[in-house]
Amino acid sequence: MAKLTWDAVGERYYEAGVENTALYPFADKHYGEGVAWSGITQISEGVDGGDENELYADDIKYAGIRSTEKFNPQIEAYTYPEEFAECDGSKCPTAGMHVGQQRRKIFGLAYKSKVGNDIDDLDAGYKLHIVYGASAAPSERQRQTINDSPDAMTFSWDCSTTPEAVNIAGYKPTAHIEFDTTRLSAPAKTKLETLEKLLFGVDGEGAAGNAAYLPTAESVIAYMADTAADTDKLKYWKYTPGEGSAPGTWALTTYSAA
Numbered sequence: 001m002a003k004l005t006w007d008a009v010g011e012r013y014y015e016a017g018v019e020n021t022a023l024y025p026f027a028d029k030h031y032g033e034g035v036a037w038s039g040i041t042q043i044s045e046g047v048d049g050g051d052e053n054e055l056y057a058d059d060i061k062y063a064g065i066r067s068t069e070k071f072n073p074q075i076e077a078y079t080y081p082e083e084f085a086e087c088d089g090s091k092c093p094t095a096g097m098h099v100g101q102q103r104r105k106i107f108g109l110a111y112k113s114k115v116g117n118d119i120d121d122l123d124a125g126y127k128l129h130i131v132y133g134a135s136a137a138p139s140e141r142q143r144q145t146i147n148d149s150p151d152a153m154t155f156s157w158d159c160s161t162t163p164e165a166v167n168i169a170g171y172k173p174t175a176h177i178e179f180d181t182t183r184l185s186a187p188a189k190t191k192l193e194t195l196e197k198l199l200f201g202v203d204g205e206g207a208a209g210n211a212a213y214l215p216t217a218e219s220v221i222a223y224m225a226d227t228a229a230d231t232d233k234l235k236y237w238k239y240t241p242g243e244g245s246a247p248g249t250w251a252l253t254t255y256s257a258a
Contacts (some may be wrong), residue, residue, distance in 0.1 A: 034212030
């Protein structure tokens with residue numbers, strides 16, 4: 001066996017930044033079309049829980065049971081899209097008007113962060129993050145007078161999540177999926193490109209283009225797994241408006257990139 005080495009050339013990795021954030025508001029028990037969220041300055045990926053409850057017997061530690069982990073991100077931004085207003089507890093009876101203290105919508109997120117190293121700087125790769133079942137808590141907003149050193153006001157939200165069910169053997173429900181392009185195989189990178197087309201949308205008409213959608217966590221795991229079969233496809237919920245006064249319908253849709 002080879003001796004362990006540290007700080008090898010090309011393996012001094014680090015992470016920085018946050019970009020390409022997309023918001024997927026929850027409506028009628030499904031995630032709707034995604035929208036771009038500009039002005040994000042920070043997304044903190046907090047995790048609570050996972051504490052061990054120690055069991056003792058025969059005067060020794062007998063076993064340990066760990067509590068369920070909770071993914072609780074925090075979002076900071078200079079602004080937010082209009083579609084986030086209902087996620088922040090506002091109703092909008094008309095564009096530009098917000099009525100506060102209303103029910104808060106659940107939402108999903110997708111965003112990227114850069115991966116750098118000692119050779120490629122911040123071009124070594126990136127991480128793609130997908131968040132499910134997020135809910136934003138009320139936050140304080142401070143409006144200050146403009147002085148000789150003006151600064152822009154920032155918004156922040158402490159969020160909790162409800163994990164999405166994953167009906168795949170060996171997996172628990174999850175609220176956070178992460179991809180690291182510096183470690184993905186070539187076939188997995190090709191699959192990731194297709195996943196990003198669904199998450200962020202594609203310009204074009206008809207079959208050549210698509211809006212942005214959040215795929216189910218279960219389909220993402222099945223699609224990206226090394227053992228995935230050709231039948232493993234990305235699935236998402238798509239809303240089709242009804243004609244006239246007829247109600248619209250949601251359908252679990254299989255995605256195939258153009």
